[in-house]
Amino acid sequence: MINRLSVTTIWVTDLNEALRFYTEKLGFELRADVSNGDYRWLTVGLKDQPDIEIHLEALKAGARFSQEDVDHLTKLVTAGKLGSGPWKTDDCQKTYETLKAKGVEFLQPPTDRPYGIIEAVFKDNSGNVMVLAQDKVR
Numbered sequence: 001m002i003n004r005l006s007v008t009t010i011w012v013t014d015l016n017e018a019l020r021f022y023t024e025k026l027g028f029e030l031r032a033d034v035s036n037g038d039y040r041w042l043t044v045g046l047k048d049q050p051d052i053e054i055h056l057e058a059l060k061a062g063a064r065f066s067q068e069d070v071d072h073l074t075k076l077v078t079a080g081k082l083g084s085g086p087w088k089t090d091d092c093q094k095t096y097e098t099l100k101a102k103g104v105e106f107l108q109p110p111t112d113r114p115y116g117i118i119e120a121v122f123k124d125n126s127g128n129v130m131v132l133a134q135d136k137v138r
Contacts, residue, residue, distance in 0.1 A: 007043065009055045010084050011077050012126040015042055018056045021125040025102045028054070038062070054084075078127040080107075086133035092118040095132060112136070 012018035019042060022028045028044040031053050035041075039062075043053040059074050061067040076082050089095040092110040099122065100106055107129065108121040118134040 005052060007053045007055050008084070009057050010124070010128060011059050011073060011082060012056050012124070012128070013059060013074060013077060014126070015040055015056060015058050017125050018042075019044070022054070022056065025099065025104050080123060080127050080129045083124075083129035083131075086117070086119065086131035089132055089134050092120055092132055092134035096120045099132075110134075 010018075019030070019033075022044045023030055027046075029047055031043040031045045033040070033042050040058065042056045044056065045053045059065075059070050059077065061070050065073070073082075096106065096110050104122050106120055106122045108119070110118050110120045110132075112118050116136055118136060120132040122130050122132060124130060
Protein backbone atom coordinates (compact mmCIF):
# COMPACT_ATOMS: atom_id res chain seq x y z
CA MET A 1 0.00 0.00 0.00
CA ILE A 2 1.00 3.63 -0.41
CA ASN A 3 2.61 4.87 2.80
CA ARG A 4 3.88 8.42 2.19
CA LEU A 5 4.21 11.30 -0.26
CA SER A 6 7.63 11.54 -1.87
CA VAL A 7 7.44 14.14 -4.66
CA THR A 8 4.75 16.61 -5.68
CA THR A 9 4.77 18.80 -8.80
CA ILE A 10 4.29 22.53 -9.19
CA TRP A 11 3.98 23.76 -12.78
CA VAL A 12 6.10 26.81 -13.57
CA THR A 13 6.64 29.06 -16.55
CA ASP A 14 10.43 29.39 -16.18
CA LEU A 15 12.60 26.86 -14.32
CA ASN A 16 15.48 29.22 -13.53
CA GLU A 17 13.17 31.91 -12.17
CA ALA A 18 11.24 29.31 -10.18
CA LEU A 19 14.46 27.91 -8.71
CA ARG A 20 15.51 31.40 -7.57
CA PHE A 21 12.05 32.08 -6.10
CA TYR A 22 11.79 28.84 -4.14
CA THR A 23 15.38 28.88 -2.87
CA GLU A 24 16.18 32.58 -2.42
CA LYS A 25 12.79 33.90 -1.35
CA LEU A 26 11.10 30.92 0.31
CA GLY A 27 14.27 29.31 1.68
CA PHE A 28 13.93 25.86 0.14
CA GLU A 29 17.08 23.89 -0.64
CA LEU A 30 17.98 22.53 -4.06
CA ARG A 31 17.66 18.75 -4.07
CA ALA A 32 18.17 17.75 -7.72
CA ASP A 33 18.97 19.53 -10.95
CA VAL A 34 19.52 16.96 -13.68
CA SER A 35 19.23 17.47 -17.43
CA ASN A 36 18.38 14.70 -19.86
CA GLY A 37 18.29 16.11 -23.35
CA ASP A 38 15.75 18.93 -23.32
CA TYR A 39 14.16 17.66 -20.09
CA ARG A 40 15.26 18.98 -16.70
CA TRP A 41 14.41 17.22 -13.41
CA LEU A 42 14.48 20.03 -10.84
CA THR A 43 13.46 19.51 -7.23
CA VAL A 44 13.58 21.58 -4.07
CA GLY A 45 12.60 20.83 -0.50
CA LEU A 46 12.64 21.95 3.11
CA LYS A 47 15.66 21.09 5.26
CA ASP A 48 13.45 19.67 8.02
CA GLN A 49 11.56 17.40 5.58
CA PRO A 50 14.26 15.51 3.67
CA ASP A 51 11.84 12.84 2.44
CA ILE A 52 9.50 15.24 0.58
CA GLU A 53 10.48 17.04 -2.61
CA ILE A 54 8.76 19.58 -4.83
CA HIS A 55 9.30 18.95 -8.52
CA LEU A 56 9.35 22.25 -10.41
CA GLU A 57 8.12 21.28 -13.87
CA ALA A 58 8.33 23.54 -16.90
CA LEU A 59 5.22 23.97 -18.98
CA LYS A 60 6.33 22.88 -22.43
CA ALA A 61 5.13 20.73 -25.28
CA GLY A 62 6.59 17.27 -25.75
CA ALA A 63 5.74 13.66 -25.01
CA ARG A 64 3.40 14.59 -22.16
CA PHE A 65 1.57 17.68 -23.46
CA SER A 66 0.61 19.11 -26.82
CA GLN A 67 1.22 22.80 -27.46
CA GLU A 68 -2.52 23.34 -27.01
CA ASP A 69 -2.31 21.70 -23.57
CA VAL A 70 0.67 23.87 -22.64
CA ASP A 71 -1.12 27.04 -23.74
CA HIS A 72 -4.16 26.10 -21.64
CA LEU A 73 -2.12 25.16 -18.55
CA THR A 74 -0.01 28.31 -18.85
CA LYS A 75 -3.17 30.44 -18.83
CA LEU A 76 -4.38 28.63 -15.70
CA VAL A 77 -1.03 28.97 -13.89
CA THR A 78 -0.46 32.64 -14.72
CA ALA A 79 -4.07 33.48 -13.82
CA GLY A 80 -3.52 31.99 -10.36
CA LYS A 81 -5.92 29.09 -10.85
CA LEU A 82 -3.39 26.42 -9.85
CA GLY A 83 -1.17 26.26 -6.81
CA SER A 84 -0.19 24.35 -3.76
CA GLY A 85 -0.44 24.42 -0.06
CA PRO A 86 -1.13 25.18 2.57
CA TRP A 87 2.45 25.74 3.59
CA LYS A 88 2.67 25.55 7.38
CA THR A 89 4.44 28.09 9.59
CA ASP A 90 4.67 28.59 13.34
CA ASP A 91 4.21 32.38 12.99
CA CYS A 92 2.17 33.55 10.00
CA GLN A 93 2.64 37.27 10.70
CA LYS A 94 6.43 37.02 11.02
CA THR A 95 6.76 34.79 7.94
CA TYR A 96 4.49 37.15 6.00
CA GLU A 97 6.68 40.14 6.92
CA THR A 98 9.89 38.28 6.06
CA LEU A 99 8.63 37.08 2.67
CA LYS A 100 7.04 40.42 1.82
CA ALA A 101 10.39 42.13 2.51
CA LYS A 102 11.98 39.69 0.03
CA GLY A 103 9.51 40.78 -2.65
CA VAL A 104 6.98 37.96 -2.45
CA GLU A 105 3.61 39.16 -3.76
CA PHE A 106 0.80 38.61 -1.26
CA LEU A 107 -2.86 38.57 -2.25
CA GLN A 108 -4.03 38.47 1.38
CA PRO A 109 -2.25 39.41 4.61
CA PRO A 110 -2.49 37.12 7.64
CA THR A 111 -6.17 36.59 8.39
CA ASP A 112 -7.74 34.74 11.29
CA ARG A 113 -10.07 32.05 9.92
CA PRO A 114 -12.90 30.35 11.83
CA TYR A 115 -11.73 26.90 10.70
CA GLY A 116 -8.66 26.89 12.95
CA ILE A 117 -5.87 28.65 11.09
CA ILE A 118 -4.36 32.04 10.46
CA GLU A 119 -3.62 32.25 6.75
CA ALA A 120 -1.95 34.53 4.25
CA VAL A 121 -2.11 34.01 0.49
CA PHE A 122 0.78 34.66 -1.90
CA LYS A 123 1.81 33.96 -5.49
CA ASP A 124 4.98 32.44 -6.82
CA ASN A 125 6.73 34.04 -9.78
CA SER A 126 4.75 31.90 -12.26
CA GLY A 127 1.37 32.90 -10.80
CA ASN A 128 0.65 29.83 -8.67
CA VAL A 129 -1.38 30.79 -5.60
CA MET A 130 -0.13 29.44 -2.27
CA VAL A 131 -1.60 29.51 1.24
CA LEU A 132 0.67 30.15 4.22
CA ALA A 133 -1.01 28.70 7.31
CA GLN A 134 -0.48 28.79 11.06
CA ASP A 135 -2.51 26.52 13.31
CA LYS A 136 -4.29 28.49 16.03
CA VAL A 137 -3.79 27.43 19.61
CA ARG A 138 -6.99 25.76 20.75
